[in-house]
Amino acid sequence: MTDAVQVHGLHKSYHGAPAVDGVDLTIADGEIFALLGPNGAGKTTTVEILEGFRKRDSGEVRVLGEDPQRAPRRWRYGIGLVLQNASDMADMTVVETVRHFAGYYPDPRPVDEVLELVGLTEKADKKVRTLSGGQRRRVDVAIGVVGRPRLLFLDEPTTGFDPEARRQFWALIRQLSEQDATTILLTTHYLDEAEALAHRVGVISAGRILAVDTPANLGGRASAEATVSWIENGEPRHLRTDDPTGATLKLAARFDGQIPGLAITRPSLEDIYLDLIGSPR
Amino acid sequence: MTALTTETPENPTSTPRTVREPSVWRLCLSRGGVELRQFFRERTAVIFTFALPVVLLILLGAIFDKQMAATGIPSSQLLAAGMIAAGIGSTCFVNLATSITSDREDGTLKRLRGVPMPPIAYFVGKIILVLVTAVVEVAIVLAIATIFYDLPLPTDVGRWVTFAWVFLLGVTGCSLLGTAMSSVPRSVRAAAPIVNLPFLILQFVSGIFIVPITTLPQVLQQIGAVFPLKWMAQGFRSVFLPDAVAGMEPAGVWEHGRIALVLAAWCLGGLILCLTTFRWQGRKDG
Numbered sequence: 001m002t003d004a005v006q007v008h009g010l011h012k013s014y015h016g017a018p019a020v021d022g023v024d025l026t027i028a029d030g031e032i033f034a035l036l037g038p039n040g041a042g043k044t045t046t047v048e049i050l051e052g053f054r055k056r057d058s059g060e061v062r063v064l065g066e067d068p069q070r071a072p073r074r075w076r077y078g079i080g081l082v083l084q085n086a087s088d089m090a091d092m093t094v095v096e097t098v099r100h101f102a103g104y105y106p107d108p109r110p111v112d113e114v115l116e117l118v119g120l121t122e123k124a125d126k127k128v129r130t131l132s133g134g135q136r137r138r139v140d141v142a143i144g145v146v147g148r149p150r151l152l153f154l155d156e157p158t159t160g161f162d163p164e165a166r167r168q169f170w171a172l173i174r175q176l177s178e179q180d181a182t183t184i185l186l187t188t189h190y191l192d193e194a195e196a197l198a199h200r201v202g203v204i205s206a207g208r209i210l211a212v213d214t215p216a217n218l219g220g221r222a223s224a225e226a227t228v229s230w231i232e233n234g235e236p237r238h239l240r241t242d243d244p245t246g247a248t249l250k251l252a253a254r255f256d257g258q259i260p261g262l263a264i265t266r267p268s269l270e271d272i273y274l275d276l277i278g279s280p281r
Numbered sequence: 282m283t284a285l286t287t288e289t290p291e292n293p294t295s296t297p298r299t300v301r302e303p304s305v306w307r308l309c310l311s312r313g314g315v316e317l318r319q320f321f322r323e324r325t326a327v328i329f330t331f332a333l334p335v336v337l338l339i340l341l342g343a344i345f346d347k348q349m350a351a352t353g354i355p356s357s358q359l360l361a362a363g364m365i366a367a368g369i370g371s372t373c374f375v376n377l378a379t380s381i382t383s384d385r386e387d388g389t390l391k392r393l394r395g396v397p398m399p400p401i402a403y404f405v406g407k408i409i410l411v412l413v414t415a416v417v418e419v420a421i422v423l424a425i426a427t428i429f430y431d432l433p434l435p436t437d438v439g440r441w442v443t444f445a446w447v448f449l450l451g452v453t454g455c456s457l458l459g460t461a462m463s464s465v466p467r468s469v470r471a472a473a474p475i476v477n478l479p480f481l482i483l484q485f486v487s488g489i490f491i492v493p494i495t496t497l498p499q500v501l502q503q504i505g506a507v508f509p510l511k512w513m514a515q516g517f518r519s520v521f522l523p524d525a526v527a528g529m530e531p532a533g534v535w536e537h538g539r540i541a542l543v544l545a546a547w548c549l550g551g552l553i554l555c556l557t558t559f560r561w562q563g564r565k566d567g
Contacts, residue, residue, distance in 0.1 A: 051395065052395075053391070053394065053395070073397050073398075073399060074302075074397065076395070076396060076397035077397050081392075081395040081396075083388055083391060083392060083395070085388065086387065086388030086391070086392055087387045087388060088384070088387045088388045088392055089315075089319075089389075090319075090387070091318065091322040091323055092315065092318060092319065096318070100311060100314075101396060103303055103307070103308065103311050104303060104308065104396045104397050105397065106300040106301060106302045106303065107300035127322075143392070143396075147396075
């Protein structure tokens with residue numbers, strides 16, 4: 001098993017202003033990796049360099065073993081892209097669109113199977129322009145996966161989805177990952193999405209990767225101090241402690257049984273993320 | 282084509298599936314299919330494209346309803362020949378510029394760069410689109426002209442040969458210029474005026490609406506003579522009108538050599554413009 005993505009010392013500036021400033025990144029085959037970061041952090045630039053849309057200033061990049069800047073057309077047989085904000089193929093039907101893009105690959109998935117996978121079987125003969133925003137995104141996903149990619153790029157895939165559509169989408173991504181061992185690079189603004197899907201999360205800010213870890217361990221989250229909250233004399237009380245069990249036992253003794261309003265929380269992924277990018281909470 | 286053999290990952294024991302790399306030729310045709318379907322499903326654009334020359338031809342034919350004194354040829358026949366050139370300008374230059382601007386804005390170009398498509402397939406798709414629409418356009422104008430204005434269709438091969446090379450050079454030149462023009466507007470909304478206005482002016486100075494072209498002020502004729510439309514119109518007049526009408530051209534003759542030269546020069550210039558200005562990405566994508 002090789003790594004699907006290897007990046008060392010990646011730099012890219014626009015008009016002298018660095019957008020990506022020394023990014024190192026490795027994504028293993030079969031992994032779901034989420035890249036998080038505020039707008040302007042260098043997320044999109046990094047991903048577009050990996051996708052072969054943009055040229056880097058310096059650094060080493062290997063995607064499926066090739067340099068995206070010099071890769072032959074065949075390299076794209078292994079790459080699937082789910083673009084943001086695309087509104088192309090508006091006058092084509094869903095099935096025509098997927099069939100057309102299947103035609104670019106040597107070994108595409110059967111079109112019916114793809115429509116089933118993204119849940120658009122019933123919309124197959126509808127024109128793409130008549131679909132809702134969420135359905136339109138599923139067409140983009142269908143185009144992204146029809147060529148059986150080894151590596152799938154998902155750029156903020158669930159922006160504008162309602163909660164139910166997001167859950168369905170997550171299930172689809174997990175299915176791709178589990179059944180086909182597709183490597184997935186996801187960029188997202190939603191931390192719950194990263195937490196639900198990603199094996200590992202990378203936080204990028206000001207063009208640098210600040211931390212890479214599993215969602216549970218990111219930024220020392222698992223070993224971070226917990227907060228014990230309860231209500232005493234009608235007032236909410238909080239205690240930050242590295243021994244929440246002990247603290248709770250003491251409280252239980254003090255209250256002689258039930259502790260009113262008891263809650264023990266670890267910092268959320270969002271707390272850790274905001275800490276990392278240095279944003280005030 | 283290269284044949285590869287793979288095993289299905291889900292079921293490695295099943296018989297290996299033979300997979301073939303898609304041929305470039307098939308992808309070109311596939312792009313052409315998408316272009317044609319997208320175009321003909323956009324009803325308003327279809328009606329506008331094909332109805333405009335017809336409406337103009339009928340209106341102008343009614344307004345300038347007189348015989349040319351020297352030749353006895355009705356001016357509507359001169360209009361019809363010019364309208365064929367204008368129809369090619371409209372389908373190849375205006376429509377292509379608008380459609381590529383739209384492809385850049387709606388994500389078509391970015392998407393296609395992200396799939397294993399040979400770039401030639403995109404351009405061949407557009408060529409198929411402009412050829413089909415230009416042929417339909419010319420057929421409609423010719424039908425109107427023969428039915429309403431008794432425009433005689435030439436019977437000798439030589440004239441059809443002239444028609445073929447004027448058509449091909451005109452379509453090629455206008456398409457290349459349309460492709461280059463597509464880089465100018467910042468958005469599809471801006472594309473309509475930015476592309477249509479110069480085309481409208483060009484139609485006036487090229488003697489499309491006002492016939493014969495010699496009735497235009499000298500300076501406008503000279504401006505028109507710089508651009509391909511005037512030469513296309515002159516070429517089509519030489520196909521459909523009797524040689525006596527050549528006397529009404531600025532030079533007094535059909536000037537086939539010069540027509541070919543000017544149109545070929547525009548093809549070359551348009552090609553250079555395309556190669557130097559064509560962008561797969563929109564401005565906001567950097």
